Amino acid sequence: MTAAALRPRSKSPDRRARRIGTIIAAVLALAWTLPILWVLVGSFNAERITSGSGFLPSDPTGENWTKLVQPDGRAVNVFVAFFNSTVVAVAATVLALVVCSMMAYALARLPFRGSAVVLAAIVLMMLVPTEVILVPLFQQFAALGLLNTYGALIIPHVVSLFGVVLLRQFIANLPVELTEAAKIDGANAWQNYRYIVLPLIRPGLATLGILVFLAAWNDFLWPLIATSTPSMQTLPLALITFRSAYGDSEYGVVMASTILAITPPLLIFLLAQRFIVQGISNTGLKG
């Protein structure tokens, strides 16, 4: 009562401003998600039109999804692509976490001759656009006979320069006493890394893991170059092949496959929003 009496003029405009702000933000946010909802609607639309799906299916049907599940004789099987994408993204994530965290541990706690130079080089290399190495990388994988294999799709995602810088920071911030105490108890470097350091940097690992998974799942240009048969295509490629082959006659099925391709990243986002937000914010503050 007294507070209201003391600030009679500031309180209600504040609340009104907040309400207006909320409404503006909510309307914009809704508009932002609308295109994704259109695809969802389109996947349940019976009309075989190549153009827009309308805002609600005029004649709702599950036919498109049935067709997607039964790919009778199509050249592109979206489920094969889904399987490929899963294998590639999961393997890349696991390997990147192991390789990058070991490197970060070495840089933070076991400096070797030249490790300072290596760290500086890594930060510098983050400035080199990866596209400059597209052609030579293709030639190297070709020379090793690795083109059109899972190896070609996985290996380029294992080395994350940003990941090493991020994890090194996490490890450097751990109190030295923790690893020292374990050392006195007779733990060697591996045990220290495996049982002390790794559990303590879990938030960093989660952030890096999600970023690597998303990058591998969503990558388009490298799989486009590195694969040559539909059976090795990942989802983004399969979507495009599918669109060119069947887009005119079966647009609803293209919409359904698009939903299939974007659901895992959106699910991960909903489950681990904190780590993604942290990861992206960190990217901006690197170096």
Next chain:
Amino acid sequence: MTATVETPAETTPAAAPKRRKRLTRVGILFAAPFLALLLFLWVVPVVNGFYTSLTDTNMAEGTGGFVGLDNYASLVTDPDFHAALGNTALFVVLNVPVLVAVGLLLAMLLNQRLGGRGAIRAAFISPYLLTGAAVAIIWQTALNPLGGNVNQILGAIGMPEQAWLSTPGEAMGAVVLITLWWRVGFPLLVLLAALQDIPAQLYEAAKIDGANLWQRFRHITLPAIAPVLMLVILLRLIDSFKVFEQVYLVTQGGPAGSTRVVLQMLYESGFRDFQTGYAAAIGWTLALVILVVTAVQLALTRRRAS
């Protein structure tokens, strides 16, 4: 970067030489997998790619000899390359300000005390998680001139329908807006983090002193987020020069080549026409452009800071 806690070996000077040697060996073992892959995925290709750019290698014919700077000389006079570079520059000039400005506005909106802020933030970030292929399919459908959703909306509010993607002047604009929708989550999140670090008392004090909204933005917000803002601009600059998917998959570089960008040209020369040496030269030229822009931007930032 904050100060590193250095090797524990330094704390015991007597045992230092012996332990440091052992530490060095163990450290290299831990670093070995990463360093080996780094060599294979970065160092060798960078050197290799530069050498390839000095040859007339043709992947289809399996031929190629050293030609010195011939590829670079051809690029200087290649009208295709000029067009691709011009289109890329146009995209950069349009995309970076739009993306950063809208990102900053949304970040400032979300920095207010709003109801359901988490859900609203999630809505703006969600497109950032989608593959470019899905983004292309989504927007090709929505922008379809025959009854696409965007034209339906335009028709409903009495505006003329547009064939966005097949009109030379409009296609690049459409690509910029699609990119805004897809990528705005990045500047939004980074700038929001910077805004949240500004102490609220600063604004309170300015309000008491009678500063209006613009003055508060100009003299409190902008200086406080300036370093992060410059970094966001730099990262978006680098990213925009490497634009590919949303153009290649939505417009295929058309209409009339008006959206064909450098990376599309690199992809087509290298992997469609198999002019490997020429493609490598395009890659190096693009890298050079990006490095020069980065250097200029960093220099400008430093000069403004001092």
